[in-house]
Amino acid sequence: MFIALVLFPLTAHAVTPGERLADPALEARARAITTELRCLVCQNQSIDDSDASLAKDLRVLVREKLKEGMSDAQVREYIHARYGDFVLLRPPVKPETALLWAAPLIALLAGAAAIWMAARRRASIVAAPAKALSEEERARLKTLGVSDLERPKS
Missing domain, CATH: 1.10.8.640 (Cytochrome C biogenesis protein)
Structure with a gap:
């Protein structure tokens, strides 16, 4: 109140x-x-x-x-x-004002498309399998004093 x-x-x-x-x-x-x-x-x-x-x-x-x-x-x-x-x-709705009337719908569709594309990109990143280290990468890790970090196979 x-x-x-x-x-x-x-x-x-x-x-x-x-x-x-x-x-x-x-x-x-x-x-x-x-x-x-x-x-x-x-x-x-x-x-x-x-x-x-x-x-x-x-x-x-x-x-x-x-x-x-x-x-x-x-x-x-x-x-x-x-x-x-x-x-x-x-x-009034007429050719000169069509963009003005369509702008909210265009913005809504653009936002939905951006969300959809981001979700697909994220899903493809998560779904991508981890690659094994190459011999060159393993050698580089040994020179840095790091043990082999290859992921266990699942």
Whole structure:
């Protein structure tokens, strides 16, 4: 419980009271839109969560467009047209963003392949039989004062 109380302020939204709309329905629509838009400064936060001045400007712009009577889709399209796919936290699937959408799967497959290859390599090393020492290696060991270290046959 204590941890939840300590961490609660970290989850607070960056929307200031001055930005909020008087109409609760419009404010709810604005919040729904701003949670879908990426902060262009922070990049891993929505503009609803960001304290950056550009995020504040975008939140105000969204609210202004809603007050002008635009639909949610029109506001999203307006912002998208001005800032491109990058402003969307969930960019559309199209040829230009295919790598972005495929990257997690590619990373997962690459990790699985690396683990599989390491396991095969380790199994082949463990399974390889020990070779007997050559006469030259035995002579070298004798000069070093080490007795024959050949493994017993199993």
